[in-house]
């Protein structure tokens with residue numbers, strides 16, 4: 001079955017009742033917060049989400065994936081990382097008595113009767129950003145920066161111990 005085109009906004013319960021999946025390529029154009037947090041971003045996020053109605057709201061399970069350019073902590077150059085978190089959410093409208101998420105699921109509440117898909121996906125990607133992004137191997141790092149950092153390490157190493165001069169005759 002060919003999945004329906006991705007909606008901009010959706011009512012999770014209504015989609016779940018129709019057994020509709022959210023699958024396809026979602027544009028990252030409107031994801032301003034994510035754009036600010038990264039060096040570069042792919043034009044789309046692959047999403048594949050199943051929805052199921054549960055007593056307290058709607059459960060969303062699946063995978064999303066996007067290639068992001070982040071700043072390598074070792075060489076400060078750009079490192080491209082595939083971020084592909086699993087999505088395990090219970091979503092529901094914000095109510096006075098908050099809904100409960102089962103163990104292993106996060107709660108995601110929204111105002112009104114529908115939810116903006118790009119905002120939900122952006123939030124999930126922001127949570128999945130690696131805390132310490134870096135090239136998998138130092139050979140992939142910016143060689144100029146690695147050489148400069150190497151010099152700096154040697155300069156502050158034991159060979160330049162300021163007390164070494166006291167040992168001289």
Ligand SMILES: [Zn+2]
Pocket residue numbers: 072073074075076077079134135140141142
């Ligand atoms: Zn690097």
